[in-house]
Amino acid sequence: MAAPVLDIDRLRLDIGGAAVVDGLSLSVDEGEIVALVGESGCGKSLSALAVLRLLPDAVRLAGGRILLEGKDLASLDMSAMAGIRGRDASIIFQEPTASLDPLMPVGDQIAEALTAHRSVSAQEARRRAREMLVSIGISDPDRRLAQYPFELSGGMCQRIMIAIALICGPRLLIADEPTTALDVTIQAQILHLIRQLVAERGTAVLLITHDMGVVADIADRVVVMYAGRVAETATAEELFRAPRHPYTALLLASMPRAGIMPKSRLATIEGTVPPPSSHGAGCRFASRCPLVEDRCRIESPPLVDHAPGHLAACWRSDQVARLGAAA
């Protein structure tokens, strides 16, 4: 098997000495969509930013390797990183309008992404920008190229962001909640587009999301994070069918969905995520876990294989199936 496009190995991110991401390992293969899921504050977005070294000043990259096609991004200086961003790896965010320059026609913004990395003429860049719009299914590309972001809808702005992100043909696309700000019918269009582009170009996608519906729709594999650590990782189908970590199981059971009685009680996760400063030696989910036993509070469970490619960090993962049935 070919080496993965992105290989994150024991990544650690600190804020003021406390680890907000602690030992995150994950890999994304060519043409694969890997979803990194978790609730707000679990460290998923910071991990995504860390890959492109876009971390806010308060967050320190304190350990681990981030291999993009074998090159360790964690050790590069900022000028080398500027050459990587947009060329080898790109990122799109939740709010496309906040990512676009309001004073520049979107066509120029797409072309600029190309001329920043490749020596092409302005004319050639414009031609390629137009081609890009056609390939992502935008009708009337000439009119769109001349428009400013305020003239476009949120869904259209997100397509422009995707065009900017992909025009240099990067190997990796990081999509941080790309459809959270969009309506469902527009979300369906954008997810469809991402799926299609991955199939055509073999781009590796790291998808950051909190929405299990989006995960069920397009992810090949899923990494579930809780309080800065990986709780579980599996193929999407396996994760939904047979979760092995109580957090994953409860998260799935807490969602209103087809097949459960309307107005019936949904499973809940009591309590709140502990702050990074309070992490002790034990499992970070122990304070909220219905399966907790003494060992969980003392000793942190390692990520162990349960099936090929299905890992969970729980001392009591053999009991998790029971939890799902009760919920």
Add this chain to the structure above:
Amino acid sequence: MSGVVLDVRDAAVHFRSRGGFLRKAAPPLKAVDGVSLAIAPGETLGLVGESGCGKSTLANAILGLVPLTGGRIEVAGRAVDSADRDSLSAIRSDAQMVFQDPALSLNPRLSIGAAIGEPLLVRGLATGTALRDRVAALLKAVGLEPDHASRFPHAFSGGQRQRIVIARALALQPKLVICDEPVSALDVSVRAQILNLLVDLQRERGMSYLFVSHDLSVVRHIADRVAVMYLGRIVETASMSVLFGKPRHPYTQALLAAAPEPDPVRQRAKPRRVLDGELPSPANLPPGCAFSSRCPLASDLCRSERPKLAARPDGASVACHHAEE
């Protein structure tokens, strides 16, 4: 109609743009245009639609927060008149609202006990010990500790803040609670807690909900009936089971097809029908059916004549010329 908690008849909210120097006034933006609906005691009506469809404007109009351009809204038999302060005061003891973001709904400088007790105090319904007892009971009803009353909003998590907002909405024992995206800003695990709470409170107290949401899976869980809005109009209403089991309007069908289900097997087996195009601007609606610019069934008739909401034998109403095709 008597006995209903909310009766909306042909309600319209149009926003006019003012003309300016060298600038013509644009045609009015029809945020809500000819909407009729009713909610029975103890019933939950889910109001769904995409952003800009007018669902929040309608919710605001029911509480008199925006003036009606036409039609009539009655809450518990009393007409809502946004220009009449006394009428609004009366309406708000019968109808209360819970908004999406609890952090924006609470005054950061007011203890949560004071916030919850304020409606009672303002109306002179309780003071002193009686007020403290009522606040304690409300806090308990929403699953919070009565001795938290002296704390301030910053001391609570998002889910707890939404509980506080719900407690405040319940203070006057309203007959109708309008919930405008009440769980959209919350994390998934907290969402379930708030949904459970809303269901429990309705069972105990028997009030009605108008549940405004863009999230179909949440609406399916909590609503008895559902109304689907598109660009200021209701295109379909039906009981929850009919709407999700047998959606008739092509827009409802597209919404259901687009909403991803949290189950990869079901989700990936679903027929892929991606709706083309975007929402037209409500200031510049196509003539005829507003959905005709995106509808796979659109014919010349749809582009010239607006379809009326027509009742079906199973209690559903659909506004579509081709709904049975």
